Amino acid sequence: MNSPLSARHLQPAPSVAESFAERQHGRLLINCYAREVAMQEHTLAVLPSGRNRHPAMPDGYHGQVLEIALPRVDSQLCVGVLHVSATANFDYTTGAYLRQGQDAWRDAGWRELASLIIEDLSRRAATPFNDELLQQIGDSIATMQDVMDRRPAPVAPAAAAGATPLLAYIESEQGLLTGHPFHPAPKSRSDWSPAEQRDYSPEHKASMRLHYFQLPQEWLLSDSIDAGALQGLDAEGLQAGEGSAILPLHPWQAGWMRRQPRIASALRSGEILDLGPHGRPFHPTASVRTLLAGDAASFVKLSLNMRITNCIRNNARHELQSALIGTRLYRTMQADMQSRFPGFRVLEEQAYVTVDLPGADPELSNGFGVLLREGVAGLLQQGVQPMVCAALFGNGEHGRKRVFALIERYALHRGYTLEQAARSWFARYAETAVHPILYLLFEYGVAFEPHMQNTVVGLDGEGAPSHFILRDLELTRLAPQAQALARAMQLEPGTLSALCCTDERAWIRIGYCLFVNNLCEVIASIANGNHTLYLSLWGVLRNTLQDYLSKYPNPSASRRIQGLLAGEPLPAKGNLLTRFLRQADRQASYLPLYHPLGVVNGAAASL
Known part of the structure; x- marks a missing residue:
């Protein structure tokens, strides 16, 4: 078995985070294009290693080469790989190289590679060039670069083994440095400024307090699996006024809400009160908008009215309902599942609260949606890591x-x-x-x-x-x-x-x-x-x-x-x-x- 430290697999570390992020995104684009287009059109081949060096490869390289034709843009792409992969899970050994027509091969920077692939897809679908996608890839690179620039030096696995089980779990939630390997822009969070990235991103090992608004009780829509489950969303030490309820938001979402005219008007009139940040710290997890309580007893899945990878991440009411239905359905089969598969667990969705805001677009109401989920404290108590x-x-x-x-x-x-x-x-x-x-x-x-x-x-x-x-x-x-x-x-x-x-x-x-x-x-x-x-x-x-x-x-x-x-x-x-x-x-x-x-x-x- 190859060690991750094997010289034939691990490439020299890039000198700066920027080059790492750019090379990584070039590889992500090749992953996606190979699986979604080239394999479907049979324009991909892995050339075997041999004595004759591929003309694009650096001196001394005699390994296998992945070659992809892009005939719609009269171009070829190649990159060194360790072996054939039927599923496009390639292990890359070199940078990517391009040539157009019969021109000489040259290094392919991420922007040139992304532009060529997007142009190829545009001609394939007979649609205009997608500038938004190119921007999202650039945003994702900037996010990854900032993470690599500012994240503390990684802890060696042997040292990490000495961490408490809870800290090791939090580290896993906050340790997705490269993101989805088959997504062109896995770290795209274009609505966040660099400062907000550092305040709220799991990769920056952030923690934060929830931000609370007080709203009229009659606006709230809620459901829970068990009596009392909604108390898990209560703000410690905050007391709602008569006829009112207190609702937690992600701190970034609270700022987004304040900028919306309907909410700004309600804040001015006193219909909504901004109670500010309060309570214990929460840790952002891999999904960015789901936060883990410091004692690991619960997660809260909060709305964010921003695009993360493919979707705007607010909690629509039907999604909140579906989550609790999933728990209720699983409970009907849980005894059978536990007897057959004692190592299988489902973290229950315990309760949700959302808002039906009078005179507002549903998207604005969805921005208040919050889901309470069972945490991992029970697993930790059983000695499971x-x-x-x-x-x-x-x-x-x-x-x-x-x-x-x-x-x-x-x-x-x-x-x-x-x-x-x-x-x-x-x-x-x-x-x-x-x-x-x-x-x-x-x-x-x-x-x-x-x-x-x-x-x-x-x-x-x-x-x-x-x-x-x-x-x-x-x-x-x-x-x-x-x-x-x-x-x-x-x-x-x-x-x-x-x-x-x-x-x-x-x-x-x-x-x-x-x-x-x-x-x-x-x-x-x-x-x-x-x-x-x-x-x-x-x-x-x-x-x-x-x-x-x-x-x-x-x-x-x-x-x-x-x-x-x-x-x-x-x-x-x-x-x-x-x-x-x-x-x-x-x-x-x-x-x-x-x-x-x-x-x-x-x-x-x-x-």
Whole structure:
């Protein structure tokens, strides 16, 4: 197994954060374009290593080269890679190079590369050049550069192991340095100034107090799972006036609210009182707008009327309702799930509050929406070390070093070689994650959203996966077999419509979130450029799926899983195309992604 410190994999550190951020975004653009366009159009090839150097490559380079043709703009792109990847999870070994027509190859800066790709997509779709996307990429680079410039030096994994479990968890929430590996602008937060980035961004290790407004009680709309759950949103030491209620906001959102004419008028008239920041500190987590209480007992998911990656991040009422419905539905099956999958957990959505502001646009009312979620204190008390999956997997060298440290620790405990430990570690992760998620889908018709940012891996004393924890239930979807349960709840028509989907859409949700977004990144991160190990881990996943079918035979499960084992593609979300076409996230296209499951043999997971 390659160590993340392996000389043949780890490139020399850039001299400045700017060059790191620009090179990283160039690689993100290649990731996206390769998966969403070049693989679909068969304009991509990985040229084998050999004695003859590729003309674009630097002197002395004789490794493999990824070459992509962009015929609509009469150009070619190439970059050194360690090995072929059917899923476009490439490990890059050089910068990117471009040539147009028969011109000489030259270094490709991020702006030239992004402009060429956007122009190619414009001609492909017969639409104007998308300047907004180019700006978002630039914003994302600026955010990443500022993080790398100002973030304290990373703690070595060995030293990090001495941190308290809570601090280690917070570090994982705040340690997503490179962001989504298949998004063109994963750090785009264009509405924040540099100072606001540092005050509110998880990557800057920020913490903050919530900001409180007092509003008329009659404006509030709320719901809770259990009696008293709403008290979790109370402001310590603040007392609402008669007929009024106190509501927390993200401090940036409070400033945004004050600038809106309807709110400014209400503040002047006294309908709304601005009570300012108050109470204990909260830590921003990976999603930016969800904050963790200092004691880890709860999360609060707050509205932000700004675009983060694909969406404006305010809490629409139907999303808040869906989150609580997801909890109520899961409670009906929780006993069965716990008996079958003792390492599986769902963090409950406990309560929400929002506002129906008289005479205001719904978007303004949605800006007050807040959701209370169960925290990780219970897991910590049980001796489980939670870590956000996105901090370990798909998080560049920062994540891979942490994964390597965990596997090395596991190997020492078990007396395994690193390769044996890697296979066994992944087998535990795969079974803990895959079996319960597939069981929920095929036995209950429930499709949660288990992508890397929504999932937490629980580690035992050996550093190996013991738990798989799911959070953020607002986008729960119900296949036809589960829809009777939702109808019995007498939901509003819009909420019911948003919850219900076809069997095919439910499978797309799981196929993308679990297999493509999550497991593809886990495999690539653990393999760390070792192609033999990479294929072996796909073999472990094949075993995991076959084992699921033997334990839980089901016609729908058999059809889907046997299809994967025979080589049917997975659905991959087109983040680049979605941003290029200026589409809402719900309109995102899903493209076929082929994978090694159909060609690998099952691999032994452990000794």
